[in-house]
Amino acid sequence: MILSASVVLPITSPPVYEAGILVQDDQIVEIDSTERLLKRFPREKHLHLEDCALLPGLVNLHSHLEYSFFGDICRPTAFLPWLQRLIKRSGSFSDDDWVESARFGARKMLQAGITCVADITRTGAGAVALKETGLRGMSYLELVGVGSSDVSQEIERFENKLVGLSSLMGEGLIQMGVSPHSIYTLSEEALRAVRELVDQNEYPVTIHLAETAHENELVRCGSGPFRVFSKRFGLPFTKELDKFHSVAEYLDDLGLLNERTLVAHCVHLSDEDLKLLKEAKVTIVTCPTSNQMLRVGQAPVDEFLRWEIPFGVGTDSLASNPGFDLFSEVRKSLKPIQVNEGNSFDFGLGLRMLTLEGAKILKFDNLIGSLEKGKKADIIAVKLPSISSDLPASARRWTSASSVEPQAGGQNLSRELYSKASSEGVKMVMVNGRIVMGKP
Numbered sequence: 001m002i003l004s005a006s007v008v009l010p011i012t013s014p015p016v017y018e019a020g021i022l023v024q025d026d027q028i029v030e031i032d033s034t035e036r037l038l039k040r041f042p043r044e045k046h047l048h049l050e051d052c053a054l055l056p057g058l059v060n061l062h063s064h065l066e067y068s069f070f071g072d073i074c075r076p077t078a079f080l081p082w083l084q085r086l087i088k089r090s091g092s093f094s095d096d097d098w099v100e101s102a103r104f105g106a107r108k109m110l111q112a113g114i115t116c117v118a119d120i121t122r123t124g125a126g127a128v129a130l131k132e133t134g135l136r137g138m139s140y141l142e143l144v145g146v147g148s149s150d151v152s153q154e155i156e157r158f159e160n161k162l163v164g165l166s167s168l169m170g171e172g173l174i175q176m177g178v179s180p181h182s183i184y185t186l187s188e189e190a191l192r193a194v195r196e197l198v199d200q201n202e203y204p205v206t207i208h209l210a211e212t213a214h215e216n217e218l219v220r221c222g223s224g225p226f227r228v229f230s231k232r233f234g235l236p237f238t239k240e241l242d243k244f245h246s247v248a249e250y251l252d253d254l255g256l257l258n259e260r261t262l263v264a265h266c267v268h269l270s271d272e273d274l275k276l277l278k279e280a281k282v283t284i285v286t287c288p289t290s291n292q293m294l295r296v297g298q299a300p301v302d303e304f305l306r307w308e309i310p311f312g313v314g315t316d317s318l319a320s321n322p323g324f325d326l327f328s329e330v331r332k333s334l335k336p337i338q339v340n341e342g343n344s345f346d347f348g349l350g351l352r353m354l355t356l357e358g359a360k361i362l363k364f365d366n367l368i369g370s371l372e373k374g375k376k377a378d379i380i381a382v383k384l385p386s387i388s389s390d391l392p393a394s395a396r397r398w399t400s401a402s403s404v405e406p407q408a409g410g411q412n413l414s415r416e417l418y419s420k421a422s423s424e425g426v427k428m429v430m431v432n433g434r435i436v437m438g439k440p
């Protein structure tokens, strides 16, 4: 099939105007001018996306699809009361409810142009929903609420579930990983045991880190709201944590920070923490809307850039984000950098973060993240922002934009897309060569 549009933005090479992509089976075979492609491959089915840009599918680095039915608790509130509401709400959910909720979220994500997701699932429903809806991604099985007793049984149960889900996922688009939830919902023994499990099997890991200042408070002084919270859920800390300065130091001491680890949120980090994260070779995902909603602060993205720690963006769940607009997430995330850099801000950075950089963080960049021959056909069509509505029709055509942006990076196009694109403008979504949204 040939997909064509006003412009193709491959990310790893300059934009191509009035161009198309030849997709055969699950792969990108050719990118060329629409005219030439149609001449060369006259028998191929052709879908033209008028006034759209074709981009690689977006990569969402943090979500909990199974909480997609929890939109009613999504309102500005403090973190702990929100978490308690979430736990209470979870108590009334059946296995079927979890799957339905995750399915609902997965469909919404596809509609928003997200074709690959790093999703955390406590129940396993997230993995099932990914497989059913045809999303690509990493499904991290979550370990949460394990105290100091019965740790080996808990880990055994967890491992069995993980192995079961892995075989259910098969050789498809989903890879399984492990998510020890956080330091305030798992005892030190549980964190140690899960580290052994992931090390033995080289599982990718994601963990919530320094989302709130309370985590550092717990580690530094053994006090604060999380101490009370953890005790209430039967999670006494068996060791005095106060020998550590921060949650990052504590997790590093447990051996949980390395190149397979994606740390989520990272709002409260010191310079020492950043140095440690850099040396440990972890990657970071920020969730700006969720952080705003739960009033936990803003991740120091300028510091991530300064320390050259790879980072990307995630939406988090619909329990703390009203939607899955990843374009808006990246704008919020990079705003401090854009303000700092003014005219020299690289708008392409935002688009790369949504695609190639996200894919790199998940180590999927050999498959996805850019539009190139031989890569998997994860492609979205996004309506071009109508920046030139005050110009004559002839000048409005995006073909003419090439004349105003001769430079290789396509900075004008990048700027407009970065500044104005939204999930609502997504008109077509293809994952692995299959159109899952926007079929003509």
Ligand SMILES: [Zn+2]
Pocket: 062, 063, 064, 120, 208, 264, 316
């Ligand atoms: Zn999360």
